[in-house]
Amino acid sequence: MNIWIEQQRALIDFTLASLARRKARNLGLLAVYALLVFVLASVALFSHALRHEATRILADAPELILQRMVAGRHDLIPPGYLEKIGRIRGVQKMEGRLWGYYYDPVIKANYTFMVPTAGGVERGTIVIGTALERVRGLALETGISFRAYSGKLYSFVVADILPRDSELVSADLVLMHEDDFRAFFEFPAGHYTDIALSVANPQEVRNIAAKLAAALPDSRPILREEMLRTYASIFAWREGIILAILSGALLAFAILAWDKAAGLSAEEKREIGILKAIGWETGDVIRMKIWEGVLISLSAFLIGYVAAYLHVFRAGGVLFEPVLKGWAVLYPRFQLTPEIDGLAVATLFFFTVVPYTAAVLVPIWRAATTDPDAVMRS
């Protein structure tokens, strides 16, 4: 066993010395390789953690949301809908929800105005999300005015600020009293934005949704599982920008790695010829090259993965922020909870270490099995 370990150490020594002879080229390859693993691992870690977080946070979202559609667009729920829904068996609870968007020209940001169904916000006051507090420089008991779409100016006092820990769901929220909301948006009495429903038997949600669609043909039911599925598909591999960036990078790297691994330089060929001439066996040459492949690809994987972990979970995914932010002014500050998908890490490991090591072997096998004299002369 000791002899075997010593032999491998000697091979590693020789491999490293051989790699050091082409230091710039191999270090460059390692850097590009590690960078690619970093990007792939960052996307995988970030998207998996975000999907997991969204699914956990929205686990108790309304079981069913009913929207009304007019000419293919979301419209207000008129009076009478709640009564009609009440007649459908299996509907346990229903609440008309009031919410809408407000564009603030001061900071050029979109807010989500909402009336909590359970109440709790006094007239003339608002409860705001932390991103809004930060961007508009608000504090408790300070006043703020919004110009309504009617042109009238409404003033509110900040009564409370939503917990900082909930920023991922509440960054742009402005909670207000129902009367304020209706006056601000000139919302007709008895109308709602949509209806949230809960169903007595969770197994029956789809049936209830079908019944609702039949009883109210202009309505569109949205199931909780659809909401969760929306986030399950967020940043999936096939999504536009990620696919565009990664496919280009992957192809470029594949060409680079293939060129490096599969094509032997004249110097490398001569080296193999000399090794064979001084008595190395074909097996030794192949083992040395396996070590070369493993050392480069394993180092690249470990460096790239650890850097990606630190980037996503310790540095808040700063490099993704400009991409995720898009044109938005309000962006939540959040630290993702590390949920690591073992299968994704194993897949990344497999696809970064194995193909490179295998690609190194093919030309070596060819060179190592031919006559040393022919190899040196070629």
Added chain:
Amino acid sequence: MNHRPARLVLPLLAVALAGFALSFVDAALLREHHAVRIDTSHALAKRLGLTDIALFTEARYTRHPSQADLHAPFQDHPLALEHFPTGSLIAPPRHEYLDRTTARAD
């Protein structure tokens, strides 16, 4: 050059391996640390009946992708092109297609 470069490189590789293993330990510790934060967000989402996360606030259909129209980017007018960057990050919502019966043929 050191005669035994493995003496330098193998410990470095061991450090990287340890970093890899430590990332899982760190993840477990952070999960525990973040549990309160997730519970707070979950409780708020439940209390207010929130349907979406506030990650993309740039347009209404990116703020609430699960509530958006079926062809959200094209809702402004029939030939409107998607002009918000977020549109290239998230796919259109995958909605349920419920069977609807109509009184007469469509």
